[in-house]
Amino acid sequence: MPNCDHEEEHAFAAARAKMNMPKEEEIASLATAFKAISEPSRLKILFALRQGEMCVYHITEAVGSTQSAVSHQLRILRDNHIIKARRDGQNVVYSLADAHVMAVLSLACEHLNCQF
Amino acid sequence: MPNCDHEEEHAFAAARAKMNMPKEEEIASLATAFKAISEPSRLKILFALRQGEMCVYHITEAVGSTQSAVSHQLRILRDNHIIKARRDGQNVVYSLADAHVMAVLSLACEHLNCQF
DNA sequence: CTATTATATGAACACTTATTCATATACTAA
C-alpha cells in the first residue's frame, strides 16, 4: 500500500473506479472502435470521405495507395460501423457512417492543436 | 477509372480530398494518439482516472493488473498527453490531461450506444 | 550511510496486424 499525502482519497477513487468500471465487453468494443481509426492508412480514408462519398477507385487515388490495401482497410472500417457502403452498379460507394466520426476526429485534432 | 452514376462528383471529391489531406506528420500524430487509447488495458486506466487522480498502486488495484504492466501503459498514455503526472513524495499521482479525453470517450460510447 | 517502499524500464516472447500478391466475386455490356 502506498503512503502519500492523499492515500485515503486515492483509495476511495480506486474503489469507485472498480465499482463503475465498464464491463470487459464494453471496454473491448471501445478499444476495437478506436483501433479501427488508429492507423494512418485508415485515417486518410476518413479524411478523404469527409469531402463526400466516393467509390473505391477514387478513395485509392485520394489516399495514394493500392486497390487491395484500400479494400482491406475499408472492410475494417465498415465492420466497425465507421463508414457505410452502398452498391452503385459495378461500384461500391463509401461514406462516413454518421456525424460522430468527424466529431471525434475534430476533438482529437483540437487536443493535438492541429487544424485540418 | 470507374464508371458509376456519380463518377464526376466522386472525381471532384477525390481531388478535394487530395488537396485538403492533412500532412503525413499530422496523420501520424492522430494515429498515434488514437492508438494510445485503443487498448483495453489503457482504456481501463482512463475510466479509473475518471474517478479522480490516483497513484500507481491504486490504479493497479482499480484495473486489476500488475504494477509493471500498468507502469508501461501509463508511460504510453503520458507520452501522448492523455494523462499527466505529478510526484508526491514516493508516489507519482496520475490524472486525465484535459477534458478532451473524456469527451472523446463519451462520443465513442454514444456511437456504440453504450452508456458508462 | 542502509533498508524499504514506490515507480520505471530494458529485453524477450507471444500475439496482432498492414501490406503485397494472386485470385475470386460482382456487375455490366455485347
Place this chain on the structure above:
DNA sequence: TTAGTATATGAATAAGTGTTCATATAATAG
C-alpha cells in the same frame, strides 16, 4: 455466354506491440 471492369479476400511475410521478468531509479525513514 464471354469479355471487361470494379471490388473483395485468402495466404504469407514483415513490422509493431502488450505482458512478463528482472532490475534500475527515486524518495523516505532510521
